């Protein structure tokens with residue numbers, strides 16, 4: 001199972017988490033987030049990471065008016081291998097990013113309120129590499145610590161890979177994975193002391209639990 005640890009802001013923590021066996025580190029490129037990190041700081045971390053570890057930037061493409069070109073520029077400057085779109089980006093916006101950066105992994109995050117909203121996935125499954133499902137919050141796009149209703153996802157099998165996010169932690173990951181079968185999991189606030197400051201013990205516990213359940 002693919003494990004992404006998101007909201008990395010410190011070099012030493014990023015390197016330690018890579019050593020623990022995370023498949024991917026996430027960097028928040030949304031300026032309004034308390035986990036925001038700029039291109040220069042991301043580059044200092046990505047330059048030192050092993051090539052085997054993916055490095056994904058999290059963006060909000062439309063609602064904060066970050067254009068395709070700005071995202072591409074940050075991706076290149078930061079040495080990102082992937083882009084996670086966590087705003088109201090359309091499938092066309094995703095296609096434009098994929099055309100300009102064909103070699104980067106593209107993940108579209110959707111904040112889901114109800115089982116009816118799962119059909120939103122259909123419009124994206126042919127233009128992204130993975131769909132990420134996160135919980136809905138009226139004020140914040142992500143990093144909220146809110147969980148999805150896992151019960152509504154027990155038979156969720158989209159035509160593309162999908163990752164489970166939203167309020168995951170070492171305490172609830174076993175329960176979550178006993179109900180749903182994602183291709184990957186993504187965690188941020190559930191393994192930190194304060195926004196952007198990861199608790200390495202919690203990160204290790206989280207990764208170990210996932211590896212015990214799903215190799």
Ligand SMILES: O=C(O)c1ccccc1N[C@@H]1O[C@H](COP(=O)(O)O)[C@@H](O)[C@H]1O
Pocket residue numbers: 006007026028030033034035058086132134141142143144145146165166167168186187188189190
């Ligand atoms: O973490 C943030 O501050 C953030 C800001 C804007 C968009 C997305 C953000 N984080 C993403 O939210 C999910 C779930 O986080 P959590 O585990 O519930 O804290 C995750 O994909 C982060 O990448």
